[in-house]
Amino acid sequence: MTIKTINLNKLLRLCALQEKGLISELRSDLRSERDKKLGIKGGGGHFHYPWWNAAKDHAIGKTDLELQTALLITLSKQRRRLYPLLTEGFLSWFRYLARTTNQPISWREEEVHTHYVVPGLDLTVKVDNLLALKLGGDRHKLIYPYFSEHPALDEKWARMGLWLMAEALSEHDLVDMELLDILRGHSFSGASHFLKGDEEAIFESRYSKILDTWDSLKHEYGL
Structure with a gap:
């Protein structure tokens, strides 16, 4: 069930949505669940991942994100509106990081990711596909991307996201963690x-509300 195994980006989006938006989003997920059960194929891979891979390469100087964005758009016109906005937001954040850090930026060698089972809840949160950077000789940053156009990530749910990151990546220091609302260029x-x-x-109170709403709707979709 998608609501019980979910990536952190989607989870924060659901938490931040008002009731009308939440119901609409859950109905969309339930339709997808029903279609999977019926053997109906979905619409392909994750929309944001090709762009995010290019952004990570840009961060360490392997590619030019603006040029790569233009190339990715030629491969799929569905990317024409959002990809340039993602690029604008990311570059605004990254240029500020480079200017204020004033140190070489490189990959952190180890991959950082986990699927975190939240104690007391039937919930697995996927915290993966992070941008793991090394700043100079001894500083590190673990950046998790928030892609959603609506709603924007606010202070409250960013704090919940940082708490979940700290719980999920307990071998790392919270001060090295960052949530990046890419479209707003705000971390x-x-x-x-x-x-x-x-x-x-x-978080437990909000997730319980989301799960209750899911359970109240799922019978309409034969689930």
């Missing part, structure tokens, strides 16, 4: 957005 860092201790209770 939320564990070094400056401090946890308050109420994150678990807030």
Whole structure:
């Protein structure tokens, strides 16, 4: 069930949506679940991943993101509206990072990802496809991408996201973690957005509401 095994980006989006938007999003997911059950093929791979791979390459100087974005658009016209906006937001953030860091930026050698089973909930959160950077000789950043156009990532749900990242990647330091709302070019860092201790209770309450809504709708789709 998609609502019980979900990537962090989608989970934060669901948490932040108002009720009308949440119901619409869950209905879309339920239709996809029904279609899978019926053997109806979906629409292909993840829309954002080709662009995100290009953005990660840009961060270490392997490619020019603006040129790569133009190339990716020629391969699929569905990318024509959002890909340039993603590029604009990412480059705004990255140029600020490069300017304020003033150190060489390179890959962090080890891959960082996990599928985190949240204690007490029948929920697995996928925290993967991070941009793992090394800044100079000894600083690191683990950047998780928030792709959604609506809603924007706000302080409250960014804090929940950082808490989940810290729980999922417990061998890493929260101060090195960052959530990047790419379209807005705005990041939320564990070094400056401090946890308050109420994150678990807030998240459990919200996720329970999402799950209850899912359960109330699923019979309409034969699930």
